[in-house]
Amino acid sequence: MVKLLISINRKSGREPLIARTVMETGVLINVERAHIESMTGQVLIDVPAADADKVIATLERQHAGVEILEEAVRRDEQECVECGACISVCPQEVISFDEDWHLCMKTENCVLCGKCVEACPHKALSLRK
Amino acid sequence: MQKSLDTINDRIRDGTVRVVTAEEMPNIVDELGEEGALKEVDVVTTGTFGAMCSSGAFFNFGHADPPIRMQRVWLNDVEAYAGLAAVDAYIGAAADSETRGSEYGGAHVIEDFIAGKYVELRASSTGTDCYPRKTITTELLLEELNQAIMVNPRNSFQKYDAATNTGDEILHTYMGTLLPGIGNVSFSGSGVLSPLANDPAHKLIGSGTPLFLCGAEGMVVGEGTQTSPSKGYGTIMTTGDMNEMDTKFCRAATFTGYGASLYVGVGVPIPVCDLETVRATAIRDEDITTSIIDYSVPSRDRPTVKEVTYAELRSGRIDLGGEEVRTSSMSSFAKAREVAEELKGWIETGKMECNLPVRRVNAAKAAGPIRQTHRTPRVREIMNGIAPCIRSDETVKAAAKALMKGETNHLPVTDNNNQVVGIVTTYDTSKAIVLEKPDALVSEIMSRKVVVTNPNEAVDVAAMKLKKHNISALPVVDENGKPVGMLTAIDLGKLFGGKWKW
Numbered sequence: 287m288v289k290l291l292i293s294i295n296r297k298s299g300r301e302p303l304i305a306r307t308v309m310e311t312g313v314l315i316n317v318e319r320a321h322i323e324s325m326t327g328q329v330l331i332d333v334p335a336a337d338a339d340k341v342i343a344t345l346e347r348q349h350a351g352v353e354i355l356e357e358a359v360r361r362d363e364q365e366c367v368e369c370g371a372c373i374s375v376c377p378q379e380v381i382s383f384d385e386d387w388h389l390c391m392k393t394e395n396c397v398l399c400g401k402c403v404e405a406c407p408h409k410a411l412s413l414r415k
Numbered sequence: 416m417q418k419s420l421d422t423i424n425d426r427i428r429d430g431t432v433r434v435v436t437a438e439e440m441p442n443i444v445d446e447l448g449e450e451g452a453l454k455e456v457d458v459v460t461t462g463t464f465g466a467m468c469s470s471g472a473f474f475n476f477g478h479a480d481p482p483i484r485m486q487r488v489w490l491n492d493v494e495a496y497a498g499l500a501a502v503d504a505y506i507g508a509a510a511d512s513e514t515r516g517s518e519y520g521g522a523h524v525i526e527d528f529i530a531g532k533y534v535e536l537r538a539s540s541t542g543t544d545c546y547p548r549k550t551i552t553t554e555l556l557l558e559e560l561n562q563a564i565m566v567n568p569r570n571s572f573q574k575y576d577a578a579t580n581t582g583d584e585i586l587h588t589y590m591g592t593l594l595p596g597i598g599n600v601s602f603s604g605s606g607v608l609s610p611l612a613n614d615p616a617h618k619l620i621g622s623g624t625p626l627f628l629c630g631a632e633g634m635v636v637g638e639g640t641q642t643s644p645s646k647g648y649g650t651i652m653t654t655g656d657m658n659e660m661d662t663k664f665c666r667a668a669t670f671t672g673y674g675a676s677l678y679v680g681v682g683v684p685i686p687v688c689d690l691e692t693v694r695a696t697a698i699r700d701e702d703i704t705t706s707i708i709d710y711s712v713p714s715r716d717r718p719t720v721k722e723v724t725y726a727e728l729r730s731g732r733i734d735l736g737g738e739e740v741r742t743s744s745m746s747s748f749a750k751a752r753e754v755a756e757e758l759k760g761w762i763e764t765g766k767m768e769c770n771l772p773v774r775r776v777n778a779a780k781a782a783g784p785i786r787q788t789h790r791t792p793r794v795r796e797i798m799n800g801i802a803p804c805i806r807s808d809e810t811v812k813a814a815a816k817a818l819m820k821g822e823t824n825h826l827p828v829t830d831n832n833n834q835v836v837g838i839v840t841t842y843d844t845s846k847a848i849v850l851e852k853p854d855a856l857v858s859e860i861m862s863r864k865v866v867v868t869n870p871n872e873a874v875d876v877a878a879m880k881l882k883k884h885n886i887s888a889l890p891v892v893d894e895n896g897k898p899v900g901m902l903t904a905i906d907l908g909k910l911f912g913g914k915w916k917w
Contacts, residue, residue: 367464367666367678367747371591373731374599374743383731387748405592407466407668407676407745 293351313337318397358396365410372402436755444697459696461610462682462754465746469569471507475561484546485538508677520675522667528557563657569639573611573649577602582711587672605751606700606725610683611649621772627682630661638776682758686769700726795870802901807858815844827890837861
């Protein structure tokens with residue numbers, strides 16, 4: 287699966303962007319997060335890797351900005367003390383300890399909810415802008 | 416068999432000492448037996464690295480010319496306590512910056528000093544004959560101070576209560592983010608490596624015991640504030656020279672919605688002189704139990720949800736009422752290990768020797784609550800006890816009439832069993848009337864998410880609810896959920912100028 291971060295402006299925001307993309311490509315899109323404001327919005331979707339190009343092309347034709355999301359949440363290793371305060375607040379179980387109690391992250395599962403950023407006492411976590 | 420402290424220190428000096436960490440000790444005791452372990456192991460090193468809010472440092476800045484008696488002192492806009500003579504001050508880790516709030520606090524000043532950064536000192540004074548100067552502003556480095564002595568009143572809790580939240584709102588606490596509906600459990604402490612958990616009788620950790628403090632060779636001052644060793648919650652007061660410290664083992668933190676705190680690395684070397692010490696240091700995470708406390712109850716005596724061991728907490732998941740709940744640690748086990756390993760190196764290379772306490776602390780002690788001579792006001796005392804209600808199956812018009820008659824802006828809505836099921840405001844009824852729906856039912860326009868209080872709730876807690884939800888009134892309900900009154904923002908005004916002195 288590939289995560290795509292779609293940026294929409296006011297113009298495309300009025301169109302049924304996701305629905306039309308599903309109809310045109312026949313690809314089943316999983317919407318993980320959506321944040322729509324009056325002028326702009328962002329939608330995070332999950333699509334099968336093989337269909338990503340098709341979906342991207344269709345979205346871009348509808349004037350949406352599309353970015354392949356590889357590293358959603360970032361950890362500053364200088365700031366992080368590996369306490370683990372972030373672990374249980376993550377709904378996607380992105381963060382865990384390895385057997386030596388070092389922190390490891392499966393960033394591909396991140397849905398940019400930001401709970402861990404707020405929970406980190408050391409400001410070591412940030413979301414990709 | 417017994418081993419004297421002199422024997423152990425001789426071995427440290429000639430480099431033959433056998434040091435293990437408290438994490439390695441249990442398996443050694445299993446393998447060699449208690450007698451064998453006593454023969455084999457000379458020193459057990461412990462370690463912990465976590466948020467220790469009750470920490471801080473004394474500074475002596477040196478005299479200025481003309482001299483000033485610093486009566487108020489700020490370091491990077493964080494106020495330090497200056498009710499000491501002339502150019503001394505104490506900064507507390509949990510003090511907030513006056514300009515940046517809890518984003519930056521005393522803990523951050525301490526970290527910045529240790530990191531070798533410039534810190535701005537601002538001080539003011541009324542001026543005296545001997546100290547004529549009234550203000551000073553200057554930038555200082557740690558090495559330029561005469562003294563920078565960390566003195567932490569309460570460090571290294573033997574163990575700590577874990578936290579959860581049975582309520583329906585997210586809580587931001589010093590135990591981290593607690594998700595609603597027992598969404599997670601947060602805990603603190605290094606369990607098997609915890610210094611006091613390896614000396615629960617406080618036989619070897621007392622005044623004068625050498626220790627590792629944030630990378631410096633420090634020592635135990637004596638019992639920590641709020642220590643409760645008889646209940647398994649001992650603490651120690653620690654001290655060390657900030658000039659020897661390393662930011663690797665001393666980190667400032669900010670807990671969202673709570674404030675600043677300092678992550679402190681503490682490790683105590685425990686000389687293994689007798690079988691009692693062997694047994695104490697053979698402790699495992701499985702042997703250390705603690706309580707999971709419900710932080711949704713805004714009271715000192717929060718209910719215990721479950722007793723658990725550190726082994727369960729550290730497994731990442733625990734069972735709570737048939738549900739699997741994930742756990743988070745607020746303290747770093749990786750760093751605690753680093754502390755214990757570093758300390759092991761110090762002992763092996765002869766950098767630190769062992770000592771028995773110059774004076775032991777009282778292990779029978781238990782911390783008590785504060786004696787309260789002034790009653791805290793309860794909702795019962797300021798609420799409006801005659802609060803009109805409306806039933807959910809009545810009309811908007813009836814609600815509007817009741818609001819007017821009661822000269823109020825809020826009406827609790829009740830069902831057939833006289834239970835509060837919603838709330839209707841003048842705004843809701845006005846809106847319905849403007850939309851020409853006077854005959855609509857109250858149930859169609861009411862807010863179903865109603866925040867309530869009860870007569871025995873402390874007014875402070877009720878006021879917090881108003882603030883948190885950005886509302887101006889709370890229906891007061893009894894233990895059966897029946898309405899008995901209303902508490903509005905206006906009622907809070909009764910606290911001022913009357914019999915309540917604040």
